[in-house]
Amino acid sequence: MPNNRRSQSAANSEVTPRTPSEKTPVTATPSGSPRQGLEGEIALYRHALEKAREEFKAFAYAVSHDLRAPLRAIEGFSKILLEDFSKDLSAEPQRFLNHIISNSQQLSSQLDDLLKFYRASKHDPTKINVSSNDICKEVLSELNGQLSGISVLQGDLPPVLADPVQLREIFLQLLSNAVKYCAKSAKPKIEIGAKKEPGAMTFFVRDNGVGFDARKAEKLFQVFQKMHNPADFPGNGIGLAIAKRLVEAHGGCISAEAEPGEGAMFCFSLPTGNERLTSAPNCGSRREKELS
Numbered sequence: 385m386p387n388n389r390r391s392q393s394a395a396n397s398e399v400t401p402r403t404p405s406e407k408t409p410v411t412a413t414p415s416g417s418p419r420q421g422l423e424g425e426i427a428l429y430r431h432a433l434e435k436a437r438e439e440f441k442a443f444a445y446a447v448s449h450d451l452r453a454p455l456r457a458i459e460g461f462s463k464i465l466l467e468d469f470s471k472d473l474s475a476e477p478q479r480f481l482n483h484i485i486s487n488s489q490q491l492s493s494q495l496d497d498l499l500k501f502y503r504a505s506k507h508d509p510t511k512i513n514v515s516s517n518d519i520c521k522e523v524l525s526e527l528n529g530q531l532s533g534i535s536v537l538q539g540d541l542p543p544v545l546a547d548p549v550q551l552r553e554i555f556l557q558l559l560s561n562a563v564k565y566c567a568k569s570a571k572p573k574i575e576i577g578a579k580k581e582p583g584a585m586t587f588f589v590r591d592n593g594v595g596f597d598a599r600k601a602e603k604l605f606q607v608f609q610k611m612h613n614p615a616d617f618p619g620n621g622i623g624l625a626i627a628k629r630l631v632e633a634h635g636g637c638i639s640a641e642a643e644p645g646e647g648a649m650f651c652f653s654l655p656t657g658n659e660r661l662t663s664a665p666n667c668g669s670r671r672e673k674e675l676s
Contacts, residue, residue: 447495455492458484458488459485459489459492462481465481466481466485501625504553504629509547511547512548514544516543516546516578517540517541519548519552519555520538520541523552523555523556527563530567531563533572534573535573536576537576538575538576538577539577539578541576541577542578542585544585545655546634550633551630553626557623557626557627558650561589561624561650562574564593565591565594565648566591566593567593569592569593572592575588575589575591576590581653583655583657583659583661584636584654584661585653586665587652588650589649590649590650591647591648591649593647594644594645594647595642595645596644597642598641598643605624605628605638606625634654635655635659636654637652637661637663638664638665639651639665651665651666
């Protein structure tokens with residue numbers, strides 16, 4: 385019995401509750417430190433990102449090889465039927481075969497553009513101080529054959545911290561878009577300019593073409609999205625998606641402003657430092673103040 389009492393007394397002393405003022409000390413072990421927990425989460429995200437990149441590479445390979453072969457076969461055999469057996473085919477089957485060929489070519493073109501979209505951000509940008517003025521002139525020189533009858537006004541564009549190859553692609557996509565949609569205007573015109581803003585350099589490309597509903601501007605930057613009849617304006621709707629992807633890879637932002645029948649203006653901002661930009665450039669105010 386005495387032993388039982390001592391045991392009970394010891395048990396009572398062990399479970400005596402602490403007062404509210406008494407706090408149990410917390411000892412952070414190296415393996416359970418907040419820093420290591422954060423590093424572990426970052427490692428998981430990196431692993432997931434690398435896995436996603438590998439899966440996308442496999443997808444791109446399938447697009448460029450596995451899907452192209454059957455498309456070429458469909459188009460090729462259809463052409464053989466038309467060329468070698470047209471005298472045995474009535475007008476209706478020939479029309480069907482021409483549709484097959486046309487749609488095969490369209491799908492092949494879309495696959496090409498999908499690969500361009502993938503390659504656009506395959507590598508992180510190598511940023512250096514480059515002359516945006518010279519790069520824009522190079523792009524205009526490349527597009528010279530499409531600029532007949534179009535008035536092009538290029539302002540003095542400043543140097544900017546960017547990957548020269550990717551910056552060239554951004555200008556190419558935006559200027560090609562402007563050429564396409566203003567070419568049918570009575571007096572087609574394209575303006576290119578820039579403005580220094582806090583922590584960023586903002587560029588704009590404006591045209592006086594067909595414009596679009598500004599409420600649907602975000603749709604334009606999505607893959608294969610178009611707002612106009614493909615019969616009037618051919619293309620797959622990938623160029624602006626590529627431009628957006630490259631601008632964002634630089635830590636920048638892109639936006640658009642337009643009105644139906646009144647032309648469109650695309651603005652993109654690139655950071656002057658290493659910080660990512662969080663707000664899109666305001667095309668609307670610049671459209672009124674600088675381009676009227």
